[in-house]
Amino acid sequence: MRTPKKSAIRPTSGPSDRPADRPADRPADRPADRLADDELWDRVTRELADDLAADAPARDRAGKAPFDEVARLREAGLPALLTPPGASRRGADWKAACAVIREISAADGSIGELLAHHYGLSWTARFFSRGGKAPGAPAAFEDRTAQKRWLLAGGVEPSRTDGGEPGLTLTPADGGYVLEGRRSFASGVTVADRLVVGARCTGTGELLVVLVDPAHPAVFTDAGTDRLGQRLAGAGTVTFDQVRVAARDVLGALPRDEHAVAPFTALAPLALRLLLVHVVLGIAEGALAEARDVSRAAQAVPPPADPRTDADTEAYPMGCGEDPYLLLAYGELATAAHAAAAVVERATDALARGLLAEQALGAEERADIAVLVAAAEAVTGGAAVRITTRILELVDTVQAAPSTDGGPGFDRFWRNARTLTAQSSPAHRLRDIGDHYLHGTHPRLTLRA
Incomplete structure (x- = not known):
C-alpha cells in the first residue's frame, strides 16, 4: 500500500499543489490569527489524512471499533477544532x-x-436552545465540549418507531429526568465520550435533547456488525436503562409541531446532510486519486516488446497511460468529481451564511439553502457511486496481479459510498428541487435528516 502524498487525495492539483476545485479562500480582511489557524489546520489535517490512508485497507478488513483512529483524532486536536467558534x-x-x-x-x-x-x-444547543431563552446554554455546552475534547455521537431527530424500536423517553424525577429506551445510531456510539440524543418527555410530551455519558453503568452499547461499508464508523445500538439525566444536561427542545419550526432550527438536519455530502465527495475523490496513482505507476513499467510487430510498436508506442480509452475514462470521472465539488461548495457557502444569521434567518433563505443541499446530495451521490464503481474496473485493467496482502482495497470506496448514499432517496430530493424551481414551493420544514 502506498504512502499518500499531499497531492494524492484529490483528483487534480495545480502548481501550488492545491486542487483546482478547492481554491484558497483568503479574504484580505480576515484576521491574521485566523490566517495562521487556517494554515495550521490544513497541515495537521493533511498529515492525519496521510496517516489514515496508509493503513486504511488493513483497518477496513479488520473492522474493529475505531478506538485507535479516535486516538489519532485527539492527538491532532480535531475534536476540539470542530467546535463552533x-x-x-x-x-x-x-x-x-x-x-x-x-x-x-x-x-x-x-x-x-x-x-x-x-x-x-x-451545534445542537444553538439549534434547539428553546428559541434563545437561555442564551448562556449553547456557549456552556460548547465550552465543555472543547475543553474536555469530547467526541460526540448520537442523534436528535424524532425516532422512527415503525422499525421496531420504541424510541427514547424521559420521565421527570427529582429535578431532572430518567432516560429509558433503545435506539440505533449510524456513527460513533461505540467510541464517543458523550451521546447527544432526543427523547420524549412523558410529562409534557416535549422532545428534549439531552447529553448522556456512555460510560454510565446503565448505558449499554452493542456495536453494529456485518455492515456493507463504513465499517469503522462506530455504529451501534444503545440501550438506556433508567439513566439519570441532570437538568443542566438538557440542551434544548424540539418543537412539537414541525409547522412551528423556526428557519434556523430547521437548518439542523440540513447541516448534517451537507456534512455527510462532504464525506461522500471525499470518498469519491480519494478513490479517484488512489486509482490515478496506480495508473501512473503502471506507466513507469515499459510495455513488453512484441517481436512480431516491431515496426508497428515503433509507429504506435502506447503505454498504459497513453491508452485513449483509459484517458477518456479518467477525463469523465475527473469531470464528475469537479462538477460535484462545485455544487457542494455552493451549498456550503449558503449554509455558512445561514448559520451566521442564526435567529435572523428567514423562511425564504432557509428554502434556498434546502434546495442547494438537496442538489448537492443528488449530484454528489450519483457521481460518487459512478466513480467508485468505474474505479474498480480501471484499477483491474492496470494491475498485473493481486497482491498477497489483500490488495489496495479499492472495493472499500464503493462500499462506503453505497452505504452513505443509500440512506436518502434521490427521487425525493429531485422532486423538492423541481417543485421549488417550477412553483417556488418551499421544501417542508422538518427536523428529520
Whole structure:
C-alpha cells in the first residue's frame, strides 16, 4: 500500500499543489490569527489524512471499533477544532470544518463520518436552545465540549418507531429526568465520550435533547456488525436503562409541531446532510486519486516488446497511460468529481451564511439553502457511486496481479459510498428541487435528516 502524498487525495492539483476545485479562500480582511489557524489546520489535517490512508485497507478488513483512529483524532486536536467558534474558544468556522471532513474522508470515509456527526451535534444547543431563552446554554455546552475534547455521537431527530424500536423517553424525577429506551445510531456510539440524543418527555410530551455519558453503568452499547461499508464508523445500538439525566444536561427542545419550526432550527438536519455530502465527495475523490496513482505507476513499467510487430510498436508506442480509452475514462470521472465539488461548495457557502444569521434567518433563505443541499446530495451521490464503481474496473485493467496482502482495497470506496448514499432517496430530493424551481414551493420544514 502506498504512502499518500499531499497531492494524492484529490483528483487534480495545480502548481501550488492545491486542487483546482478547492481554491484558497483568503479574504484580505480576515484576521491574521485566523490566517495562521487556517494554515495550521490544513497541515495537521493533511498529515492525519496521510496517516489514515496508509493503513486504511488493513483497518477496513479488520473492522474493529475505531478506538485507535479516535486516538489519532485527539492527538491532532480535531475534536476540539470542530467546535463552533466563540468568545472563549478558537474553533473552526463552518467552511473550515467541512474542508477537514472532506480531507479525512478521502483517506478514510468511516472516520470522516465520525467527524461529520460530531461537528453536527456540536451545534445542537444553538439549534434547539428553546428559541434563545437561555442564551448562556449553547456557549456552556460548547465550552465543555472543547475543553474536555469530547467526541460526540448520537442523534436528535424524532425516532422512527415503525422499525421496531420504541424510541427514547424521559420521565421527570427529582429535578431532572430518567432516560429509558433503545435506539440505533449510524456513527460513533461505540467510541464517543458523550451521546447527544432526543427523547420524549412523558410529562409534557416535549422532545428534549439531552447529553448522556456512555460510560454510565446503565448505558449499554452493542456495536453494529456485518455492515456493507463504513465499517469503522462506530455504529451501534444503545440501550438506556433508567439513566439519570441532570437538568443542566438538557440542551434544548424540539418543537412539537414541525409547522412551528423556526428557519434556523430547521437548518439542523440540513447541516448534517451537507456534512455527510462532504464525506461522500471525499470518498469519491480519494478513490479517484488512489486509482490515478496506480495508473501512473503502471506507466513507469515499459510495455513488453512484441517481436512480431516491431515496426508497428515503433509507429504506435502506447503505454498504459497513453491508452485513449483509459484517458477518456479518467477525463469523465475527473469531470464528475469537479462538477460535484462545485455544487457542494455552493451549498456550503449558503449554509455558512445561514448559520451566521442564526435567529435572523428567514423562511425564504432557509428554502434556498434546502434546495442547494438537496442538489448537492443528488449530484454528489450519483457521481460518487459512478466513480467508485468505474474505479474498480480501471484499477483491474492496470494491475498485473493481486497482491498477497489483500490488495489496495479499492472495493472499500464503493462500499462506503453505497452505504452513505443509500440512506436518502434521490427521487425525493429531485422532486423538492423541481417543485421549488417550477412553483417556488418551499421544501417542508422538518427536523428529520
